[in-house]
Structures are given as structure tokens and as C-alpha cells.
Amino acid sequence: MNKPWLSLYPSEIPHEIxxxxxxxxxxxxxxxxxxxxKTAIHFLGKKLTFQELYDQSLKLANYLRDLGVKKGDRVSIMLPNCPQAVISYYGVLFAGGIVVQxxxxxxxxELEYQIxxxxxxxxITLDxxxxRVSKVKALTKLKDIIVTGIKDYLPFPKNMLYPFVQKKQYGIVVKVEHNGENHLFTEVMKESQVNEIDVDIDPENDLALLQYTGGTTGFPKGVMLTHMNLVSNTTMSVKWMYKCKRAQExxxxxxxxxxxxxxxAVMNLSIMQAFEMVLLPKFDPETxxxxxxxxxxxLFPGAPTIYIALLNHPDIQKYxxxxxxxxxxxxxxxxVEVQEQFERVTGGKLVEGYGLSEASPVTHANFLWDERVPGSVGIPWPNTDSKIISMETGEEAQVNEIGEIVVTGPQIMKGYWNRKEETEAVxxxxxxxxxxxxYxxxxxxxxxxxxxxxxxxxxGFNIYPREIExxxxxxxxxxxxxVAGIPDPYRGETVKAYVVKKQGTTLNEEELDVYARKHLAAYKVPRLYEFRDELPKTAVGKILRRALIEEEKQKIAK
Structure with missing residues (x-):
């Protein structure tokens, strides 16, 4: 295979693993x-060692087995970044289950659809x-809800004070009894045993994860990722970051x-390399x-919006x-300017990579300590091949010719869950x-x-226009x-809805915003609305989303 990028690899990174x-x-x-x-997790002052993390994951696994989880059963995890999210992820895997993030x-x-x-x-969810979860229970096959709270893994006295903070912030304090089909995470940890579970897993073929993603048609699809899809991609990450020392980062x-x-890039890498994870349940620049x-x-894996928000913090120089x-x-x-500014402020290296859920997710990245090209997503990782397919001929494109990026490697998914035709299409x-x-x-x-x-x-969120529409x-x-994504200097893109009202009705932005927030996650709700008498269409009546995006780009250019 023609892989010109391999000549760029430093001696420390193998071509094949x-x-x-x-x-x-x-x-x-x-x-x-x-x-x-050794500390595995640091969470707002609370520390968990690797032994504690392992033991608690096994406790959860045993509890799940007692609830009837067998090899291949799916268990949903609906949690922010907290110790319980890591315990739940590995607990489901120890039980032989498949994680549904x-x-x-x-x-x-959205929840009803995915379940x-x-x-x-x-x-497994937050108090x-x-x-929200209990409302959809009757509409799904959900039998058991395991409930935890941020306070469950906070140190004293934060754990005592947190309910007051929660009430002020969210306006509610939820109390769930540990009985029947509701289970408290804290009680699970008290009741369950630390017993190893013998489940016969074929790493190459058995699924570890259903990662939901979307596209241009319909609702999100479950990307089927095997243990080896995820193990191989995490191992590639280890080799790429060759200066990072095991158990020291x-x-x-x-x-x-x-x-x-x-x-x-955070959880699986940290577990594989015995790194300490410093977890924050949500992104706040000052925190x-x-x-x-x-x-x-x-190590600081991130998205451009995170780095931009930190750089724009008025007191960044104080830290x-x-x-x-x-x-x-x-x-x-x-x-590029964000990359350069962040490197000046920290003295560290910030490089861009590329990937997608269907690839576990990383396929390309720039080198951290060797040659990199600003504006490029880098070169393919070990064991990974990539090429450009011409949109005109369907054959491999010439150098510098724009076409569709295609990739292959051990990190590529098995397919989409229960979607044979859509799998065969990609x-x-x-x-x-x-x-x-x-290109x-x-x-x-x-x-x-x-x-x-x-x-x-x-x-950094993937948003699918049709779902909002x-x-x-x-x-x-x-x-x-x-609905279209229009350029936004901070978020990369922002969601804009172009609306034609029914004749004889009055409708404004506020009314639509209230309506959208009842049915969509906050990050999917349009930030902008524009009311029009008609929308641009093709001869067969298909609305031209791309034409609207081009209009927005031309406005910015002026």
C-alpha cells in the first residue's frame, strides 16, 4: 500500500503494532x-485508588448479574464525568454487558428512542x-434504574453541603428509595460482593460499546464497537504519545x-496506562x-471551544x-491562532487530530513532539490506512485533489446496530x-x-439537523x-433554523425556543431563528440547506 506518511514517523512510533x-x-x-x-481518580477533592476502582467495578458487575444481566445485554449509562461513570462503564463490561453511552x-x-x-x-443515572428517566420507563423495556448522586463521591463536608447547592442550581432535590426496580448506587456498593466473574468474551468479535451517532437521515444510529476496536485505538494513542510515562501522567x-x-482519550487511555484522571462533571473555565x-x-485532551474559552478568560494570566x-x-x-496562543500560555504542545465515532474514534493526528502542519489533521495512526476518493471518478484521488476521506484499520466499527443497509452504505x-x-x-x-x-x-457536540427539524x-x-450549521467563531458552528410560518398565524423566536427546549437537549436547540416567506428548493422540491449556509458565509465575508 502507498503510505507516504510512514517516512515521517519518528523511530519511537511503530508503523504496525x-x-x-x-x-x-x-x-x-x-x-x-x-x-x-495509586490514585486512579481525583474528583473534586475525593480520591479513588486503582484497587478501589477495581473492587467497586466488580461490586457493580455482581449486582448487575443478580439483576439478570447476561453476556451481550445492553446497559445504559447516563452520567456526567464522575467516579460512578468509570465504575459503571467497567462494571458493565465485567458483567459481560454492552455499554450504551x-x-x-x-x-x-431522545432518551425513549435510544433505550x-x-x-x-x-x-444507571443521576438523581x-x-x-426524566422514570417518565419514559413505561414507554420502553426498562426494568431497573440504578440511581447515584454527585454527593455520593464527594469528600466531607462537600457531600453534606451539595444537596443545598443542587437545590439552588437545579431547583430540585430528588430522593429515591432503594427498593423494587429502583436501586441506589450507595446501597449497591454496601450490599454487593467483590467476586470475579468469568464471562467468555471474544475481544475481536464481541461488542463492548454502542456509541450513538447520527447522519443525514433519521435518528442517531448505534455504532457497534468491539473490545478490540477500542483496545487497538487506545493502544495506538499510547504509542503516539510515546514520551508519556506509564503510571506517571x-x-x-x-x-x-x-x-x-x-x-x-481520557478514560480508556488512563486505565490502560495507570494514569490519574482528574475529573470535572462539567466544563467551567474558572473551575x-x-x-x-x-x-x-x-495531559489535556480537549475540543477547540474548551481551549478558546480558557484563553478568553479575563484572569488566565493569574493561573x-x-x-x-x-x-x-x-x-x-x-x-491555528488558538493552537499557537494556547502553546504560548501553557508551554505545552497542542495538536489537531481527526476521527469519528465509527472509528473508536481516532484515525489521524499531528505529531506532538515531531513535525506537525498547522491546519492539517495530521497523518494516519499506526495500523491505519487512509485515502481520498474522487467525487467524480470514484477512484483514488490525485495528490491535493479534494474528495471523500476513507479509512481502514482495526479500530473501525463492526457496523450500525440493527441497520444492515446503512452499514453497507458506509x-x-x-x-x-x-x-x-x-485532501x-x-x-x-x-x-x-x-x-x-x-x-x-x-x-464539540454532533448535532443532526433532521432531528431538530x-x-x-x-x-x-x-x-x-x-436547520443548518452556520459559522460561529466560538462554537465552530451554531444551529440556525429557517422557518416558514403557516398562513394566518403569528409565531416568534421566543415561542419556538420554549417549544424546542421542551423536546431537545439544550445543545441542539437553535440559537438563531429566521422567518422567511419561502425556502430555496430544487426542482423536485428538496430544500437547499447548503444554499442557506452559503448565504451566511457571504454575509460574514462582507
Whole structure:
């Protein structure tokens, strides 16, 4: 195969890795044996060692088995970044189950769809999310709800004070009894045993994860990722970051674990390498700056919006960020000026990578300590091949010719859950058609220039226009609507809805906003609305979303 980029690899990074055929959870057991008393998780002052993390994961696994979880059963995890999210993830895997990562921002409609699609009968969630989950229970096959709270893993006296903070912040304090089909995480840890469970897992073929993603048609699809998909991608990350020393690094965990990038680049990497994870349940610039100064993390995987928000904090100069050594940015394009400014402030390295849920997720990245090209997403990782397919000929494109990026490697998904046709549309002879447009230069650096898909990436979140359109179409006063991602200097893109009102009705932005917030997660709600008499269409009546995006770009250019 023609892989010009291999000549750029430093001697420390192998071209090919001989991967161990192992389950993801076996790395947690290994870390607990090798480093039992080392801190695995630091969470707002509370510390958990690798031994404690392993024991508590096994306790949960045994409890899940008692609830009837068998090999291949799906268990949903709807949690922010907290110790329980890590315990739950590995606990499900130890039980032989398949993790279904569920965004805590999901509203009832989205939650009902994902639970039904995945077939989950158990969900592990946060107390403040319990009312939302309980509302959809009767509409799904959910049998058991395991409930935890942020306070459960806070040190004293924060754990005593947190309910008051929660009430002030969210307006509610939820109390759930430990009985019947509701189970308290704290009681699970008291009642359950630390027993190893023998489940016969084939790492190459058995699923570890259903990671929901979307596209231009319909609702999100469950990406089927095997143990080896995730083990291979995490191992590639270890080799790429060759200066990082096993059991000596600290990773700041702001990227959410329900997003495949945070799951691999923070959680799975930290467990595989016995790194300490410094977790924050949500991103707040000031809290992040204080945490970096106090805890001194060395690795900072992130998204451009995170780095931009920190750089724009008025007091950034007051904080010591010099512990930051390495950052790989994903989820959206990294502006060159942000990269350069962040490196000046921290003294560390910040480089851009590329990937997608279907690839566990990383396929390309720039080198951290060797040559990199600003504006490029870098070169393919070990054991990974990539090429550009011409949009005109369907053959491999010429150097610097724009076409569709396709990738292959051991990290590529098995397919979409229960969606044979959609799987066959994107997996061709082992190659994944990404739907992204880009080109490769003479030396093998890749560049992403646009998306074939209509997916919007705002603030690192993947947002699917049709899902929003379907919600807005249900409003009684909406005749036509199209949703598009328009350029935004901070979020990368922002969601804008173009609306045609039904004749004789009055409808304003505020009314639509209230309606959308009832049915969509906050990050999907349009930030902008524009009312029009008509929308641009093709001869067959298809609304031209791309034409609207071009209008917005021309406005900005002026």
C-alpha cells in the first residue's frame, strides 16, 4: 500500500503494532494488581485508588448479574464525568454487558428512542435525571434504574453541603428509595460482593460499546464497537504519545465520557496506562483553570471551544498552567491562532487530530513532539490506512485533489446496530466512508475541508439537523423548516433554523425556543431563528440547506 506518511514517523512510533487480544476491562485489573494504592481518580477533592476502582467495578458487575444481566445485554449509562461513570462503564463490561453511552442532556423524546433502539433494560443515572428517566420507563423495556448522586463521591463536608447547592442550581432535590426496580448506587456498593466473574468474551468479535451517532437521515444510529476496536485505538494513542510515562501522567477529564473521544482519550487511555484522571462533571473555565493550577495535570485532551474559552478568560494570566505538556484537540477544526496562543500560555504542545465515532474514534493526528502542519489533521495512526476518493471518478484521488476521506484499520466499527443497509452504505471492503471531504498533500498530511454530511458540530457536540427539524415540524404554526450549521467563531458552528410560518398565524423566536427546549437537549436547540416567506428548493422540491449556509458565509465575508 502507498503510505507516504510512514517516512515521517519518528523511530519511537511503530508503523504496525502487534495488538494484544484482550478485553477492555482486563486493563483495569492489571492496573489494580500493579498499582493498587495509586490514585486512579481525583474528583473534586475525593480520591479513588486503582484497587478501589477495581473492587467497586466488580461490586457493580455482581449486582448487575443478580439483576439478570447476561453476556451481550445492553446497559445504559447516563452520567456526567464522575467516579460512578468509570465504575459503571467497567462494571458493565465485567458483567459481560454492552455499554450504551447516553447523553445526560437528553430529554424524554431522545432518551425513549435510544433505550428502545438499544434494547437496554437497565440504566444507571443521576438523581436529578431520575424524573426524566422514570417518565419514559413505561414507554420502553426498562426494568431497573440504578440511581447515584454527585454527593455520593464527594469528600466531607462537600457531600453534606451539595444537596443545598443542587437545590439552588437545579431547583430540585430528588430522593429515591432503594427498593423494587429502583436501586441506589450507595446501597449497591454496601450490599454487593467483590467476586470475579468469568464471562467468555471474544475481544475481536464481541461488542463492548454502542456509541450513538447520527447522519443525514433519521435518528442517531448505534455504532457497534468491539473490545478490540477500542483496545487497538487506545493502544495506538499510547504509542503516539510515546514520551508519556506509564503510571506517571495526570489527565484532566473535561471531555465527557458519553462522547467517544473523551471515553478513549481520557478514560480508556488512563486505565490502560495507570494514569490519574482528574475529573470535572462539567466544563467551567474558572473551575478548570483552578483545577489545572492545583492538581497539575500533564495531559489535556480537549475540543477547540474548551481551549478558546480558557484563553478568553479575563484572569488566565493569574493561573499557572505550566504543568500541561500534551494536548490533542478533536471534535472540530482547531484554529491555528488558538493552537499557537494556547502553546504560548501553557508551554505545552497542542495538536489537531481527526476521527469519528465509527472509528473508536481516532484515525489521524499531528505529531506532538515531531513535525506537525498547522491546519492539517495530521497523518494516519499506526495500523491505519487512509485515502481520498474522487467525487467524480470514484477512484483514488490525485495528490491535493479534494474528495471523500476513507479509512481502514482495526479500530473501525463492526457496523450500525440493527441497520444492515446503512452499514453497507458506509463500509465497503473494509473501508469506512467518512462522509467528510478533504485532501492529502505530497507527504501524506491530510486536510478536512468540508462535510458531505449535513451534520452540525457546535461546541464539540454532533448535532443532526433532521432531528431538530422533525421536532419543529410538529409545532402547529410551522409550515416549513430547515436547520443548518452556520459559522460561529466560538462554537465552530451554531444551529440556525429557517422557518416558514403557516398562513394566518403569528409565531416568534421566543415561542419556538420554549417549544424546542421542551423536546431537545439544550445543545441542539437553535440559537438563531429566521422567518422567511419561502425556502430555496430544487426542482423536485428538496430544500437547499447548503444554499442557506452559503448565504451566511457571504454575509460574514462582507
Amino acid at each position: 502487534d495488538f494484544e487480544q484482550r478485553t477492555l476491562q482486563s486493563y483495569l485489573k492489571e492496573a489494580a494488581i500493579e498499582h493498587p494504592s 447516553t447523553n445526560p442532556l437528553y430529554m424524554e423524546r 428502545n433502539d438499544s434494547g437496554s433494560q437497565i440504566i 436529578i435525571l431520575y424524573p 495526570k489527565v484532566i477529564g473535561i471531555l465527557p465520557f458519553f462522547h467517544v473521544y473523551g471515553m478513549t 478548570t483553570l483552578k483545577t489545572i493550577q492545583k492538581e497539575k495535570p500533564t 499557572d498552567l505550566s504543568s500541561i505538556d500534551s494536548c490533542i484537540s478533536g471534535s472540530a477544526a482547531l484554529p 463500509l465497503k471492503d473494509g473501508w469506512l466512508l467518512t462522509g467528510d471531504l478533504g 492529502m498533500d505530497e507527504r501524506g498530511f491530510f486536510y478536512v475541508v468540508d462535510r458531505k454530511k449535513d451534520m452540525i458540530i457546535a461546541g 422533525e421536532v419543529l415540524y410538529e409545532h402547529e404554526k410551522v409550515q416549513e423548516v430547515v
